[in-house]
Amino acid sequence: MTDMKEPLIPVVGVVTDIRIDTPDVKTFRVVTPEGKKAFAHKPGQCAMLSVPGVGEAMFSITSSPTNQEYMEFSIKKCGCVTEWLHAMEVGQEITIRGPLGNSFPVDTAFAGHDMLFIAGGIGLAPLRSVINYCRHYRDRYGKIDIVYGSRTKQDLVDYHEIIDEWAKDEGVNVYLTIDREQPEWEGHVGFVPNYVKELGFSTDKIAVLCGPPIMIKFTLAGLMELGFDKTQVYTTMELRMKCGIGKCGRCNIGSKYVCKDGPVFRCDQLDELPDEY
Amino acid sequence: MQEITREALLSRAAELFRDGTVDRALGWRAGEFDYDVTPGVFTSAEELENGFVWNDFCGANFSKYLIRETGLTEKKVLVFLKPCDTYSFNQLLTEHRFARDKVYAVGVPCAGMADVKLLRDRFDGVTSVEGAEGGVLVHTLYDGDVTLPQAELLPDRCRNCKSKKHVAYDELLGSDGEVLDSHRFDEVEQLERMTPDERFAFWQNELSRCIRCNACRDVCPACTCEKCVFDNPASGAANKAPSSSFEEQMFHIIRAFHVAGRCTDCGECSRVCPQHIPLHLLNRKFIRDIDRFYGEYQAGAEVGSRAPIVDYTEGDIEPGEAVEGGARHA
Amino acid sequence: MRKIAVSRMEELFAAIAAGQSLYLPVDTKAGAKFEQWESGKQLSSALNTVRSAKDFFFPQTENLMDFRMEGKKIEIIDTRRESEDFVLFGVRACDVRSFTVLDRVFLAEPVDTYYKNRREHGLIMSMSCTRPAETCFCGTFGIDAAEPEGDVVCHMTADTLYLDAKTEKGSALLESLSALTEACGGEDETAVERHKELSHERLSGLPLAELSADRFGADKTDAFFNDPAWKTLSEACLGCGTCTFVCPTCQCYDIQDFDTGHGVKRFRCWDSCMYSDFTKMSAGQPRLTQLERFRQRFMHKLVYYPTNNDGLFSCVGCGRCLSKCPIQMNIVKVMKQLGGKQND
Numbered sequence: 019m020t021d022m023k024e025p026l027i028p029v030v031g032v033v034t035d036i037r038i039d040t041p042d043v044k045t046f047r048v049v050t051p052e053g054k055k056a057f058a059h060k061p062g063q064c065a066m067l068s069v070p071g072v073g074e075a076m077f078s079i080t081s082s083p084t085n086q087e088y089m090e091f092s093i094k095k096c097g098c099v100t101e102w103l104h105a106m107e108v109g110q111e112i113t114i115r116g117p118l119g120n121s122f123p124v125d126t127a128f129a130g131h132d133m134l135f136i137a138g139g140i141g142l143a144p145l146r147s148v149i150n151y152c153r154h155y156r157d158r159y160g161k162i163d164i165v166y167g168s169r170t171k172q173d174l175v176d177y178h179e180i181i182d183e184w185a186k187d188e189g190v191n192v193y194l195t196i197d198r199e200q201p202e203w204e205g206h207v208g209f210v211p212n213y214v215k216e217l218g219f220s221t222d223k224i225a226v227l228c229g230p231p232i233m234i235k236f237t238l239a240g241l242m243e244l245g246f247d248k249t250q251v252y253t254t255m256e257l258r259m260k261c262g263i264g265k266c267g268r269c270n271i272g273s274k275y276v277c278k279d280g281p282v283f284r285c286d287q288l289d290e291l292p293d294e295y
Numbered sequence: 296m297q298e299i300t301r302e303a304l305l306s307r308a309a310e311l312f313r314d315g316t317v318d319r320a321l322g323w324r325a326g327e328f329d330y331d332v333t334p335g336v337f338t339s340a341e342e343l344e345n346g347f348v349w350n351d352f353c354g355a356n357f358s359k360y361l362i363r364e365t366g367l368t369e370k371k372v373l374v375f376l377k378p379c380d381t382y383s384f385n386q387l388l389t390e391h392r393f394a395r396d397k398v399y400a401v402g403v404p405c406a407g408m409a410d411v412k413l414l415r416d417r418f419d420g421v422t423s424v425e426g427a428e429g430g431v432l433v434h435t436l437y438d439g440d441v442t443l444p445q446a447e448l449l450p451d452r453c454r455n456c457k458s459k460k461h462v463a464y465d466e467l468l469g470s471d472g473e474v475l476d477s478h479r480f481d482e483v484e485q486l487e488r489m490t491p492d493e494r495f496a497f498w499q500n501e502l503s504r505c506i507r508c509n510a511c512r513d514v515c516p517a518c519t520c521e522k523c524v525f526d527n528p529a530s531g532a533a534n535k536a537p538s539s540s541f542e543e544q545m546f547h548i549i550r551a552f553h554v555a556g557r558c559t560d561c562g563e564c565s566r567v568c569p570q571h572i573p574l575h576l577l578n579r580k581f582i583r584d585i586d587r588f589y590g591e592y593q594a595g596a597e598v599g600s601r602a603p604i605v606d607y608t609e610g611d612i613e614p615g616e617a618v619e620g621g622a623r624h625a
Numbered sequence: 626m627r628k629i630a631v632s633r634m635e636e637l638f639a640a641i642a643a644g645q646s647l648y649l650p651v652d653t654k655a656g657a658k659f660e661q662w663e664s665g666k667q668l669s670s671a672l673n674t675v676r677s678a679k680d681f682f683f684p685q686t687e688n689l690m691d692f693r694m695e696g697k698k699i700e701i702i703d704t705r706r707e708s709e710d711f712v713l714f715g716v717r718a719c720d721v722r723s724f725t726v727l728d729r730v731f732l733a734e735p736v737d738t739y740y741k742n743r744r745e746h747g748l749i750m751s752m753s754c755t756r757p758a759e760t761c762f763c764g765t766f767g768i769d770a771a772e773p774e775g776d777v778v779c780h781m782t783a784d785t786l787y788l789d790a791k792t793e794k795g796s797a798l799l800e801s802l803s804a805l806t807e808a809c810g811g812e813d814e815t816a817v818e819r820h821k822e823l824s825h826e827r828l829s830g831l832p833l834a835e836l837s838a839d840r841f842g843a844d845k846t847d848a849f850f851n852d853p854a855w856k857t858l859s860e861a862c863l864g865c866g867t868c869t870f871v872c873p874t875c876q877c878y879d880i881q882d883f884d885t886g887h888g889v890k891r892f893r894c895w896d897s898c899m900y901s902d903f904t905k906m907s908a909g910q911p912r913l914t915q916l917e918r919f920r921q922r923f924m925h926k927l928v929y930y931p932t933n934n935d936g937l938f939s940c941v942g943c944g945r946c947l948s949k950c951p952i953q954m955n956i957v958k959v960m961k962q963l964g965g966k967q968n969d
Binding site: 326328331332333360415420422436504506510514567569572 | 654655656672675676685756757758759827830831832833857860861863864865866867869870871881897900901902947948949951952953954955957958
C-alpha cells in the first residue's frame with residue numbers, strides 16, 4: 019500500500035529561471051533536481067505548486083507540452099503562495115505535483131480548424147501552452163488569430179514572445195489592445211470584448227477564451243452576436259482547490275469538479291452547470 | 296408549560312404587522328417532532344399563523360439574528376425575548392451590533408425551556424413531548440409513555456437560571472420576574488476546589504471530544520466578529536488541523552478570554568455542543584473571577600455599561616493578583 | 626453462521642483483540658463512542674455512536690507528509706506507514722453503507738492511498754438494529770437495518786450473538802474464532818429470522834418510514850437548484866460544521882501546512898462546505914451567502930453525488946444531523962420542503 023504512488027505527494031522542483039513579465043506577473047521555469055521536466059502534460063493542464071509551510075496552489079502550466087526540457091508557470095501575485103513565489107530567487111526548490119485536470123482537445127475537436135484565441139490579462143497564461151502547441155504542429159491547424167488585451171502595455175504578459183515570435187509566424191495574426199491610451203502605445207485601445215466584435219471574425223473556427231470572469235462573459239456574448247455557437251467556444255476555469263483530484267470537494271459545481279472534470283470546458287457544457295462560478 | 300400562549304403571541308404579532316410597525320418577525324418553525332423547532336424569519340401575520348410554533352423547546356436565543364435581520368429592513372424586526380435573551384440583546388446594543396430603533400422587542404416570561412438531550416439520555420425513541428397534568432407526557436418507541444415533572448427536562452442553564460427579569464423590551468406580555476439567587480457558580484467552585492492537575496485532567500477529558508465544528512462560536516451572541524481569528528489562516532491561530540489536543544483547548548480558552556466580561560451566561564454554547572462539552576463552565580469561571588476582582592458585574596444587565604476589564608480604575612487589582620486566579624481572591 | 630452466548634462476549638472480544646486491534650462502541654458521559662477494546666470495556670447499548678465510524682478510514686486530521694527545508698533545498702518525507710489490522714465491531718447498517726459512499730470518492734482513480742491503506746486493513750463486523758431511533762430513515766436510501774452489509778454481520782438476541790460471514794476476510798476471522806463459537810442449526814436460523822422480522826416491523830413503524838428519495842437523484846439539478854424553499858430552509862443556518870462533522874458520508878477536506886520549527890508537517894483535516902471560507906479565493910468567492918453553501922451540501926447529497934455514482938445517494942439516513950444540528954435543520958426537512966410539500 020505504502021509503495022503505491024500517492025497523488026497528494028509532490029516531487030521536488032527547482033526554479034531555474036525567473037522572468038519578470040509585468041509589474042505583478044512573473045514566469046518561473048521549473049525542472050527536477052536532476053534537471054529534467056517533472057512530468058509530461060497536455061495543453062491546458064495544471065499543476066499544484068507548493069512552498070512547504072506556506073501552502074499549495076493550483077496553476078496552469080504555461081509552457082507547451084512540446085517543450086521537453088522544462089515547464090513554465092506565469093503567476094500573478096495575489097495571495098500567500100504567489101507572494102512567496104514572487105519573492106524567491108533562482109535556485110529555490112519548491113514542490114510540484116501533476117499533471118492535473120483535463121486539457122484542450124488539441125488533437126480532436128481542434129484538429130484541422132482555424133483557431134481564435136482570446137485572452138485578457140493573466141488569462142494568457144493557460145492559453146500560451148495551447149497557442150505554442152498549435153504553432154509547433156502548425157500544419158495540423160488552419161489560420162490562427164490571437165486577440166490579447168491588458169490594462170496597460172506593461173501588463174501584457176509575454177509581450178516579447180508575442181511580438182518577436184508569434185506575430186512573425188506565417189498564418190498567425192496577433193491583435194493586441196490595452197484598456198486606456200498610453201503615450202508609448204500605438205496599437206488598439208479598448209476592452210477585449212469590443213475589440214473582438216470590431217474585428218468581426220468569421221464563425222468557421224474554434225474560439226478559446228480565458229480571462230477575468232467579466233471579460234469572459236462579455237466576450238462570449240460578443241461571439242454569440244458574431245454568430246458563433248457555444249459548442250465552438252472553449253474556456254478554462256479557476257476555483258479554489260486543495261487536492262486537484264476531485265476529492266476534497268472545494269471546486270465542486272453541480273456534478274463537476276473543476277480540478278478533475280475541468281479546468282477546460284466547452285461553453286455549452288458550462289450552461290449545464292448551476293450558476294455558481 | 297409557558298405562561299404566554301401561542302395565540303397571545305400570534306395576536307400581538309398580527310397587530311404589529313397590521314399597524315406597520317414591523318415587517319418581519321423572528322420565530323420558530325415546526326419540525327418533524329415537538330422538539331425540533333427551527334428559528335425562522337416570518338414576513339407576514341399569515342405566515343406566522345400557518346407556521347409559528349411556541350412550546351417548551353423554543354430555547355434558541357434570537358438576539359444574534361437581529362444583527363442580520365435589522366440590516367435587511369426599513370421597518371422594525373419583531374422579536375420575542377425570554378429574560379435571559381434580553382441580556383444578550385443589551386450586550387449586543389452595548390457593542391453597537393444593531394440599531395435599537397430597528398427592533399420591536401416583546402418580552403415573554405419563561406418557565407424554563409426543555410432540552411430533548413436529557414430525554415434522549417433516558418429513553419429510546421422519543422417521538423413526542425406534550426404538556427400534561429403534573430408535567431410533561433413523553434411518548435417513546437421502546438420505553439412506553441412516561442409522565443415527568445417539567446423540572447427533569449430543564450438543562451443546566453434553566454435549572455440555574457440567573458434571572459426571570461427582563462432587562463430590555465418595548466412591551467412585556469405577562470408578568471416579569473426577579474433576578475434569581477441561582478446556584479450557577481456551584482460547579483465552578485467544585486472545579487476551583489480541584490488541584491491544578493485534577494482540573495487539567497477534567498478539561499483535557501472534556502475538550503478532547505471537541506470536533507471543532509464551531510457551533511459554540513457560531514451560536515454565541517458575544518461572537519460577532521465579521522472575521523473570526525480562527526478563520527483567518529494568516530493569524531497563525533486557525534489550526535483547523537490540530538496536531539495535538541492541546542490546540543483544541545486553546546480554541547476554547549482563547550474564545551473564553553475573548554468573550555470575558557461580555558458573556559451574559561446565556562448557555563447557548565453548551566446547548567449546541569454536539570459533544571456535550573460543558574463550555575459554559577469556562578465562561579462562568581471568568582464571570583466568577585471578574586465578580587471577585589471588581590465587584591459583581593452582569594454583562595447585558597444594562598445598555599452601555601463598561602465591563603470592569605475594559606474600564607480602568609485606580610482601585611483595580613494588580614495584574615499579578617489576577618494571574619493567581621479568582622479562587623484565592625475570594 | 627456461528628454463534629456465541631451474549632454472556633461470553635468478553636471472551637469473544639479478547640479473542641478478536643488477540644489478533645488485531647478491536648474497536649467497538651462504548652458508553653461515555655457524552656454518548657456512545659468507538660474505543661479500542663481492552664479487558665472490562667462493555668459494548669454500548671446505544672443505537673449508534675455520536676461520531677460516525679468514518680473516522681477510522683478518514684480521520685478528522687492526519688499527517689500526509691513532512692518536509693525538511695534547508696536553505697533553498699526541500700526534502701519530501703513520505704510518512705505513510707502500513708496500517709495495522711483492525712476490527713470495527715458493532716457498526717450499524719447506515720454507517721456500513723457510508724463506507725461504500727466514501728469508497729466511491731477515495732478509491733476512484735487516482736486512488737487515495739491513505740484511505741485505501743486503512744480500508745484494506747479494516748474488517749467490519751456490522752450489527753443489525755432492533756431498536757431504530759425516531760430519527761432513523763436508512764430505509765429511504767434502500768438500506769435494510771435488519772441485514773447490514775459488512776465482512777461479518779452480527780445479530781444480537783437477548784442471549785445469543787449470531788455471526789454471519791459475508792466476505793472471505795470475514796470467514797477467515799470467524800475461522801480463527803471457531804474454538805470459541807458454535808455452529809448454528811435450524812433453530813438458530815429461525816431465531817435470526819424472527820430477529821429480522823422484529824427489526825423490520827419496528828423499522829416500518831418509524832415516524833420517518835414513509836420518507837421517499839424518489840424525486841431526487843441523478844441529473845435533477847434543474848428541478849431543485851432554484852427552488853424558493855432554500856431561502857426559508859437556510860435562513861437560520863449558523864454556518865457551523867456540526868452536520869458535516871457528524872455525517873458519515875461528508876468527506877470534504879482541507880490541506881494545511883504547519884511549521885513545527887524543525888520542519889513542515891502537511892496535514893489533511895475535515896472541512897465543511899458550510900464554512901464561509903471553504904470556497905474563498907483571493908480572486909473571489911463563488912458561494913457568497915449561507916443559502917448557497919447550505920444548498921451545496923444538500924444538493925451534493927441528493928443530486929450531484931448520485932449523478933456521478935449511478936444514482937447512489939450520499940445520505941445513509943443515520944439521523945445524526947437530526948439530533949445534532951444546533952438549529953434543528955436537517956436533510957429530512959430539506960427533502961420534505963423541496964419542490965413543494967410532495968413528501969409530506
